[in-house]
Amino acid sequence: MNTSDRTENLTRVCIAIVICMLLNSAFPKSYIPAIVSAILMATILYKGNFPWLVQKFINTEMSIPKQSLVDAIVTLQHYENATLTWNQKKRNNLKFVGWESKKQAKSVGYLHHLDAVDSSIRINSQLANGVAEDAIKRFDITPLDLKAGTFKTNSRAIEAITHFARDWSSISEELDPLFKFINSSLDKYVKDKSKTLVVVPGSGLGRIAHEVAKMGFARVETVEFSGLMYICNEFVYGGAEKYEVYPFLGSYSHHTTAENHTRHVTFQRIQKKPENLHLNYGDFRKFTVSNPEQYDQIVVLSAFFLDTAQNMFDYFKAIENVIGENKGLWINVGPLKYGTAPYVEFTLEEIRKLRELRGWKDLDEPEAGELAGYLTNKEGLWQGYYGLTKWVSSRN
Ligand SMILES: C[S@@+](CC[C@H](N)C(=O)[O-])C[C@H]1O[C@@H](n2cnc3c(N)ncnc32)[C@H](O)[C@@H]1O
Numbered sequence: 001m002n003t004s005d006r007t008e009n010l011t012r013v014c015i016a017i018v019i020c021m022l023l024n025s026a027f028p029k030s031y032i033p034a035i036v037s038a039i040l041m042a043t044i045l046y047k048g049n050f051p052w053l054v055q056k057f058i059n060t061e062m063s064i065p066k067q068s069l070v071d072a073i074v075t076l077q078h079y080e081n082a083t084l085t086w087n088q089k090k091r092n093n094l095k096f097v098g099w100e101s102k103k104q105a106k107s108v109g110y111l112h113h114l115d116a117v118d119s120s121i122r123i124n125s126q127l128a129n130g131v132a133e134d135a136i137k138r139f140d141i142t143p144l145d146l147k148a149g150t151f152k153t154n155s156r157a158i159e160a161i162t163h164f165a166r167d168w169s170s171i172s173e174e175l176d177p178l179f180k181f182i183n184s185s186l187d188k189y190v191k192d193k194s195k196t197l198v199v200v201p202g203s204g205l206g207r208i209a210h211e212v213a214k215m216g217f218a219r220v221e222t223v224e225f226s227g228l229m230y231i232c233n234e235f236v237y238g239g240a241e242k243y244e245v246y247p248f249l250g251s252y253s254h255h256t257t258a259e260n261h262t263r264h265v266t267f268q269r270i271q272k273k274p275e276n277l278h279l280n281y282g283d284f285r286k287f288t289v290s291n292p293e294q295y296d297q298i299v300v301l302s303a304f305f306l307d308t309a310q311n312m313f314d315y316f317k318a319i320e321n322v323i324g325e326n327k328g329l330w331i332n333v334g335p336l337k338y339g340t341a342p343y344v345e346f347t348l349e350e351i352r353k354l355r356e357l358r359g360w361k362d363l364d365e366p367e368a369g370e371l372a373g374y375l376t377n378k379e380g381l382w383q384g385y386y387g388l389t390k391w392v393s394s395r396n
Pocket residue numbers: 166201202203204205223224225226229282283284285303304305308
């Protein structure tokens with residue numbers, strides 16, 4: 001439940017209490033106040049967003065993965081309100097600068113800038129709501145399921161929406177250095193693509209897996225942990241609509257002009273998913289390959305993934321587990337920007353030694369440090385680029 005839901009519910013409860021008190025004093029010995037109170041409270045509970053109540057007393061059957069998908073849908077449905085509220089706070093902040101300064105802010109176009117951000121948020125929300133509606137149909141989510149959903153942080157919704165730009169728009173050119181290494185490595189080290197499985201952990205919105213699937217592999221499996229990313233990746237397929245995506249709304253910093261801040265790219269859905277591409281929602285650490293004996297080779301392709309590990313050893317084990325007894329390749333490309341409260345934060349050299357220690361044989365490791373953006377605003381005043389590590393290792 002977000003703050004505006006909470007305020008709304010609180011207001012409803014207060015009004016209901018006042019009505020009940022008035023009825024009670026008007027009909028002191030009657031059942032009417034009790035009946036009206038019960039109806040009012042039931043309506044508030046049903047109409048209001050009380051996910052914990054629905055979860056506890058009505059909808060106890062929802063499995064954890066389904067609950068996460070529902071939370072992802074609810075989070076996207078709240079994107080518009082939550083982001084407009086954030087922008088409204090910027091507008092409200094003008095009261096602190098004083099009347100004369102506010103007039104000057106208006107003269108230089110700041111109010112128009114705020115309005116332009118509002119409009120862009122509304123357009124982004126068409127995509128957010130489109131994904132939510134699609135996921136409701138795709139996964140048979142009922143209105144009651146949605147009542148049990150929880151709004152996660154808006155930053156997650158923003159992250160998912162901006163990834164449409166990373167993977168499926170003109171900004172996707174930032175993936176070029178990744179594709180150059182991935183494609184040449186697959187061409188060089190995979191003997192027979194038609195007998196090879198490629199597993200892509202932490203696949204985000206799935207562009208890399210999509211392009212690899214088009215290269216003619218027997219099967220490509222993505223494994224994505226975030227319900228939001230996963231439903232957005234599913235949404236890529238099964239339609240032809242175009243959406244404007246505004247990837248740089250999230251911050252007012254580093255912009256040269258309001259136009260730059262609110263510039264958009266275009267994402268278009270794809271009618272058909274490649275037949276050999278399979279999207280999985282789950283934790284890569286628990287992922288298993290069915291019938292591995294049907295493949296000559298299994299490739300694990302980790303892109304901008306390794307540094308998401310809390311425990312890097314778990315990722316090593318998971319990669320080795322996926323490869324099992326098969327001939328295996330591990331193609332890695334990405335930075336070492338550790339995030340999720342990591343237990344170990346190895347250097348590139350330490351990871352190289354760890355591969356050797358665990359029986360991997362390096363086939364290629366180009367010099368590290370080629371720069372690649374990640375949703376980098378190339379027209380902004382601050383531009384983040386990651387130095388890439390790259391390797392191809394084999395086992396068995
Ligand atoms: C930095 S993003 C990279 C996404 C994509 N590979 C790209 O380059 O755009 C890392 C992704 O890994 C996912 N992830 C993190 N831990 C995971 C796990 N244990 N299993 C599967 N996915 C995971 C995150 O949800 C996120 O989508």
